[in-house]
Amino acid sequence: LAKTTQPISMDSYEGQEVNITCSHNNIATNDYITWYQQFPSQGPRFIIQGYKTKVTNEVASLFIPADRKSSTLSLPRVSLSDTAVYYCLVGSPRGSARQLTFGSGTQLTVLP
Amino acid sequence: DSGVTQTPKHLITATGQRVTLRCSPRSGDLSVYWYQQSLDQGLQFLIQYYNGEERAKGNILERFSAQQFPDLHSELNLSSLELGDSALYFCASSVGGGGTYNEQFFGPGTRLTVL
Numbered sequence: 146l147a148k149t150t151q152p153i154s155m156d157s158y159e160g161q162e163v164n165i166t167c168s169h170n171n172i173a174t175n176d177y178i179t180w181y182q183q184f185p186s187q188g189p190r191f192i193i194q195g196y197k198t199k200v201t202n203e204v205a206s207l208f209i210p211a212d213r214k215s216s217t218l219s220l221p222r223v224s225l226s227d228t229a230v231y232y233c234l235v236g237s238p239r240g241s242a243r244q245l246t247f248g249s250g251t252q253l254t255v256l257p
Numbered sequence: 258d259s260g261v262t263q264t265p266k267h268l269i270t271a272t273g274q275r276v277t278l279r280c281s282p283r284s285g286d287l288s289v290y291w292y293q294q295s296l297d298q299g300l301q302f303l304i305q306y307y308n309g310e311e312r313a314k315g316n317i318l319e320r321f322s323a324q325q326f327p328d329l330h331s332e333l334n335l336s337s338l339e340l341g342d343s344a345l346y347f348c349a350s351s352v353g354g355g356g357t358y359n360e361q362f363f364g365p366g367t368r369l370t371v372l
Contacts, residue, residue: 176357177358179358179360183300186345186366186368187363187365187366188259188261188347188349188363188364188365188366189300189347189361189363190259190363191360191361191362194360232300234357235357236355236357236358237355237357237358238353238355238358238359239355239358240355240357240358241312241313241357242290242302242305242312242313242315242357245290245302245313245315245357246302247292247299247300247301247302248299249299250299
């Protein structure tokens with residue numbers, strides 16, 4: 146079971162690029178890395194998922210080094226509305242939901 | 258709008274009572290997940306159903322139970338309620354049954370207050 150570690154909180158300013166790193170030292174061969182975003186009193190929302198190297202979509206990029214023991218969620222030019230909790234999850238297509246661990250996530254606060 | 262609906266939005270009840278929370282998954286999704294989120298414990302996975310059958314259990318108390326019906330909607334039953342059960346309860350759905358991989362779509366949640 147791959148355990149993840151993220152910073153508890155981060156502050157940034159509007160217009161800056163934000164990088165949130167997640168550590169998952171015992172990630173398994175078949176595991177994928179998934180990031181969710183959660184606003185207060187709302188359910189989490191899927192942001193991005195990747196297996197290796199780099200994945201980019203319209204809202205974020207995900208960088209995964211060759212050893213896959215960590216991953217970095219990159220949010221370009223953040224705005225105040227990006228203030229939220231960000232969760233990193235690790236799991237495989239055949240993995241059980243018993244392994245679902247959202248943890249405490251990273252509280253990102255974007256300042257004006 | 259994720260396409261997942263939950264009712265009721267708010268629920269206020271007393272200790273010792275029993276309540277039922279309802280969830281309708283996105284059209285086409287076969288998996289339903291239930292989560293509890295309280296202020297001091299983060300988002301806790303409770304249970305998953307896939308196409309009507311229990312697929313995985315997380316930190317669900319024996320006082321809590323769930324089921325998924327043939328039309329794929331799900332209900333979470335909470336009984337002998339305690340003050341500590343006050344929390345936001347989220348339902349999520351996904352197409353597949355692999356809980357750690359499939360993209361999950363979360364509903365707006367039910368806020369339960371136990372007095």
